[in-house]
Amino acid sequence: MMQNRYMMVLLAAIFLAGSGVAQAEETFWQWMANPWREKEVQPVTNKLYQEECSACHLAYQPGLLPSKSWEKLLTEEALSDHFGDDASLDADALKEIKDYALENAADKSFHKRSRKIALATRDVEAPLRITEVRYIKRKHHEIPEKMIKGNKDVKSLSFCNACHTRAKEGIYDNDTVKIPNYPDWED
């Protein structure tokens, strides 16, 4: 009898730990081994990066993609057709922006969300869009389409700051989410 109960507890523990890992994309030991963890995503600290990227869209923090993605996105050729738009930079600006992105990419960061993005993209081909990252997809998948695509004040999952009111500061937690036209949505 005692042994049975022991087994039950053990099984439950394994089950919980297992599901925890699947959810967090990081093992318990990886989590324990990292005492420098910080919350959220490192905000942008480079002035040129901020200025140039935010000229057209939210200056997505480098910690939202792994370095292998920034390597692909931030070349002269790639920028001349940046998701359909020409976003060319001169050579000096491009170098500074690329260096900054690579130094602060998700896989170089100790920020919690960046770690999760790094792990979610470690074994797959470099995503070009933040919205292709498995972790980001999973975090949003239960939100009905009408609240994002069908929402005239959101339109696409790419517009982080349409709902994440503190996206500019690198803060993406549930408490700071406000979906336009759906004030009552609770995650």
Next chain:
Amino acid sequence: MKKLYTAMVLVGAMVMVSTAWATPATDELFTRYQSEGAKNFDAKRGGDNWVKKVKGEEAEMMSCQTCHSEDLTKQGKHHKTGKVIEPMAPSVNAERFTDVKKIEKWFKRNCKDVLARECTSQEKGDYLKFLLSK
């Protein structure tokens, strides 16, 4: 009396000239475009090109106005990202056309986005003349 008349004409002419804006940056660019073979920059031609609709990359018709709005003294909006674009008219936005590198950067990008090619020096000079008159 004749002197006074001449003075009035002169002052009037100066006022008329000064309604078009100019900055050291635009002076530099006009000189550069001329050295590249362009001449007689024309605000009217620039304005016609500005509103001319051409087929964009996704088959929709677009012009400069698609993002910069029809009233250059008002804010515009990027057609894809929705990012607010500050007014282009120097009469309401003194920051416009003060930085040669910035002007050239955006000519390069936006000409390619709308026309699918870079603009010629003539076209750029015409656009500048047109925008500076706003």
